[in-house]
Amino acid sequence: MTNPAASPSPRADALWDQGWYRFARRVDSPNFGPRPAGALVDLVVIHSISLPPGQFGGPQVQALFTNTLDWDAHPYFQQIRGLRVSAHFFIRRGGELVQFVNCDERAWHAGVSRYRGREQCNDDSIGVELEGLEGLGFESAQYETLASLCAALAVRYPVAHVAGHEHIAPGRKQDPGAGFDWAGLQHSLSWPAQYFPD
Numbered sequence: 001m002t003n004p005a006a007s008p009s010p011r012a013d014a015l016w017d018q019g020w021y022r023f024a025r026r027v028d029s030p031n032f033g034p035r036p037a038g039a040l041v042d043l044v045v046i047h048s049i050s051l052p053p054g055q056f057g058g059p060q061v062q063a064l065f066t067n068t069l070d071w072d073a074h075p076y077f078q079q080i081r082g083l084r085v086s087a088h089f090f091i092r093r094g095g096e097l098v099q100f101v102n103c104d105e106r107a108w109h110a111g112v113s114r115y116r117g118r119e120q121c122n123d124d125s126i127g128v129e130l131e132g133l134e135g136l137g138f139e140s141a142q143y144e145t146l147a148s149l150c151a152a153l154a155v156r157y158p159v160a161h162v163a164g165h166e167h168i169a170p171g172r173k174q175d176p177g178a179g180f181d182w183a184g185l186q187h188s189l190s191w192p193a194q195y196f197p198d
C-alpha cells in the first residue's frame with residue numbers, strides 16, 4: 001500500500017486515521033486493491049448513483065458495494081447482476097457520508113477512463129458517489145458534505161483535479177450530469193478554476 005501524502009500533519013491526523021476519514025461512517029467493501037507504486041492521488045471523481053434508478057434512501061447502494069445486493073429484488077438489478085464495484089465514499093441525500101474503501105487503496109469506480117493525460121483513473125483517484133440520478137439536481141446537504149470532504153482530502157492528498165465520471169469516460173458515462181452545480185462547488189472550496197472541468 002502506498003501513502004500518497006508527503007508527510008502526516010497534525011491537521012491530517014485530526015481528520016484521518018490512515019486512509020479512513022474520521023467523519024464518515026465506515027462500511028468495508030471487499031472490492032478494492034492496491035494502488036500502483038508511486039501513484040499520485042490528485043483527482044477526485046464525482047459520480048451519481050441510485051438503486052433502483054431514481055429511488056433514494058434504501059440500502060441497495062451499500063448492498064451493491066458490499067456484494068450483498070439481492071439481484072432478484074427488482075427487475076433492474078438483472079442488468080447489473082454480478083457487478084463488483086465500489087467507491088471510496090457515498091453521500092446520501094441528507095448529507096450522510098459513508099466510506100467503503102481506504103483512500104490509500106484503489107476503489108473500483110472509474111472503469112475504462114482517461115483524464116489529465118493519464119489512463120485508468122482508478123489508480124490515482126478518489127471516487128465519490130452522490131445519491132441521485134444523472135441529469136437531476138442534488139441536495140444542499142450533499143454539496144456541504146462534498147465540499148467538506150474535498151477540503152479534507154486536500155489536507156492528506158495532493159488534490160489538483162475534480163471531475164465527473166462523464167469527464168473521465170466521455171460517451172460511456174453521463175454522471176453526475178447537467179444537474180450538478182460545478183460553479184457552486186468551486187465557490188464553496190475557493191479552489192482555482194483549473195481544478196475543475198471546462
